[in-house]
């Protein structure tokens with residue numbers, strides 16, 4: 001009765017115009033860490049949070065889909081808005097759902113948001129001991145060493161794309177364990193998959209969503225393709241990447257095998273997480289159990305939509321904040337994940353992101369967290385509170401993607417014909433300088449002339465992700481074809497190499513998209529989120545076809561790893577020891593790094609980017625110089641005699657020992 005009184009008082013408040021925010025803020029917060037199933041061989045304890053439900057039930061099934069429940073339990077009201085059910089016996093291998101009654105109506109029977117094991121298509125929770133999911137050697141699993149955040153060279157990869165093409169030579173095509181196969185080869189015998197990643201030398205592999213997403217039918221995983229930005233179960237791996245999606249244990253064990261194998265071969269694993277919205281809105285598991293609470297509403301009381309996917313979650317509300325924190329903590333502890341890329345992070349509030357990063361750094365001090373500092377639509381939460389790019393200085397140990405350098409290099413992603421510095425657009429020098437200094441404060445950047453940001457938003461270089469291509473929008477090679485249609489194949493290849501030269505020598509954290517190192521194409525498709533494998537699959541034979549590009553990019557990665565001057569840890573060092581040449585004129589960006597002062601084995605390093613279609617002559621000045629790169633080619637450290645003629649669209653790097 002007391003509950004009903006409370007409900008009426010809240011409803012009265014709502015209809016009197018105080019709004020839902022106040023209503024939801026007064027929902028009781030549950031502080032325990034046992035939401036969902038606590039399993040033992042002799043009993044199961046289930047707890048869900050549904051503070052204003054009138055009733056709650058637990059339903060048990062024999063299978064992950066089909067059939068009626070073999071048992072239904074009325075759950076008991078417990079503390080802080082939770083409902084509890086404890087059942088004695090060994091229920092391993094059975095499945096479960098919950099439903100709640102709200103204003104006299106039963107919700108759908110759903111897996112709860114905290115579910116960790118599910119059956120096929122993530123519709124029902126599976127009861128089992130999580131320790132059964134550990135592959136051999138898991139207790140000794142250790143992440144490879146990683147010191148400074150600016151040491152990270154991230155490689156963004158989709159699990160299915162990596163192996164689904166015949167040219168991958170990988171047996172378990174489209175599966176987590178496909179990425180555990182070693183010494184796989186393309187048609188010509190060049191390495192693919194995991195061996196390729198090792199050969200390339202990246203430090204972190206960022207996997208596009210590997211949590212359980214909604215769009216692909218796991219009973220027929222080859223019928224449909226999706227990137228996976230449509231979350232269903234946040235704490236469960238995606239079933240279509242498992243060799244058996246019916247058994248909840250297999251997908252977990254196989255994903256852990258991937259993590260373990262990557263770790264053993266020197267690669268850290270970053271997960272792409274999408275807490276900003278759920279695939280389903282009204283019918284999502286969150287919304288079925290607690291209507292409205294987990295989502296922001298607009299003035300009309302409808303779901304607001306800053307994600308452009310039908311809803312946006314409300315990280316500022318206690319129980320969604322708690323969910324995000326516990327979910328990410330779970331992936332780190334249970335799956336040994338080394339970092340997160342936070343999708344549309346600009347939807348989340350700063351306080352939540354800072355709480356999460358603080359807690360995750362406690363568990364894993366060298367964790368890497370970065371996100372998209374923007375939204376895909378307007379949000380009711382004020383900009384000043386949100387984790388957007390302009391607020392990155394208020395974020396604790398979190399980086400944001402630099403769209404300034406991305407579009408400075410290749411042109412706007414929204415204007416397909418637009419070119420950037422690397423494809424010959426004049427006037428982009430300051431945007432490139434801004435990228436070179438990782439969006440930090442530098443006396444030689446004219447911020448008024450930077451394409452987007454008119455001030456240095458990063459306080460320190462590790463707050464910036466330098467990139468020119470990711471899964472979104474055209475891949476670089478396609479963008480160049482569309483925006484520079486008159487360029488010859490050779491010119492366009494040079495533009496591509498110049499673009500990646502800028503990314504991999506800039507300060508901040510480096511990020512490249514899978515396959516860009518051998519001119520991956522998506523055949524001009526801009527948004528391939530549900531395109532067929534014929535568009536999305538990585539064609540590993542391109543590696544052989546463009547082996548010079550691959551070797552060049554591999555060399556850039558080696559250069560970056562060997563020379564700390566390219567990955568300075570402090571903004572004040574960048575301002576002091578990186579000096580731009582002011583005499584270069586239009587279309588050329590040149591700078592010197594003081595290697596001596598930055599602890600580098602090279603005393604001076606001169607970097608030159610020629611973004612024009614003309615040759616340019618450069619002379620680094622007095623002293624004994626050697627050439628590392630000349631015109632997008634590795635030069636075996638040959639001595640420099642006088643000056644260098646730079647070809648169109650090229651990078652040259654010389655150094656003094």
Ligand code: CA
Pocket residue numbers: 121122212213214215216218232238239240
């Ligand atoms: Ca799924």
